[in-house]
Amino acid sequence: GENVEQHPSTLSVQEGDSAVIKCTYSDSASNYFPWYKQELGKRPQLIIDIRSNVGEKKDQRIAVTLNKTAKHFSLHITETQPEDSAVYFCAAVLEKLTFGTGTRLTIIP
Amino acid sequence: EPEVTQTPSHQVTQMGQEVILRCVPISNHLYFYWYRQILGQKVEFLVSFYNNEISEKSEIFDDQFSVERPDGSNFTLKIRSTKLEDSAMYFCASSPDRGSGAFFGQGTRLTVV
Numbered sequence: 001g002e003n004v005e006q007h008p009s010t011l012s013v014q015e016g017d018s019a020v021i022k023c024t025y026s027d028s029a030s031n032y033f034p035w036y037k038q039e040l041g042k043r044p045q046l047i048i049d050i051r052s053n054v055g056e057k058k059d060q061r062i063a064v065t066l067n068k069t070a071k072h073f074s075l076h077i078t079e080t081q082p083e084d085s086a087v088y089f090c091a092a093v094l095e096k097l098t099f100g101t102g103t104r105l106t107i108i109p
Numbered sequence: 110e111p112e113v114t115q116t117p118s119h120q121v122t123q124m125g126q127e128v129i130l131r132c133v134p135i136s137n138h139l140y141f142y143w144y145r146q147i148l149g150q151k152v153e154f155l156v157s158f159y160n161n162e163i164s165e166k167s168e169i170f171d172d173q174f175s176v177e178r179p180d181g182s183n184f185t186l187k188i189r190s191t192k193l194e195d196s197a198m199y200f201c202a203s204s205p206d207r208g209s210g211a212f213f214g215q216g217t218r219l220t221v222v
């Protein structure tokens with residue numbers, strides 16, 4: 001089955017700086033890659049996604065890139081703010097979501 | 110905005126007891142899922158359900174687990190004889206089609222004592 005690796009497991013960034021989280025997947029048939037943000041004690045919330053026929057997608061301060069050949073995809077957050085502090089999960093979808101191990105992002109004011 | 114809803118938000122049960130976790134998926138969604146998250150760990154897939162049957166299940170989803178869609182709106186997860194290691198947050202999710210992102214409920218925190 002699909003296996004998704006995610007790095008780093010923790011990331012601390014000064015407010016206003018950029019944060020990058022990277023994931024790799026194993027099944028080349030996976031064709032959809034969502035990112036979820038989970039605040040403490042809350043549900044995972046879909047924040048951005050990308051399909052396999054697209055290399056990059058941007059939504060305000062967040063962007064995702066996908067390299068199908070290398071089977072990796074990344075989340076980029078620019079101009080980070082304290083409310084960006086959360087655990088971020090990448091996922092790969094073929095028929096179900098397979099999650100990465102999560103990145104705890106802390107924005108330092 | 111439509112949401113996946115789950116009840117109860119927190120369930121405490123004795124080891125060996127049966128529990129039923131309930132979910133109401135988003136109404137026009139066709140695919141339903143249960144995931145669990147042990148505290149501080151990643152979200153793990155349990156089972157997917159489509160067209161009134163299980164479409165895929167993980168190794169975690171053994172004979173102690175079952176799912177049901179008893180009517181047109183509810184989707185339930187039953188654990189027949191709970192174990193201490195079943196303590197986790199259980200998330201229900203739904204999606205409009207296969208190969209899309211899923212929308213999660215707020216979770217049921219199951220504590221087995």
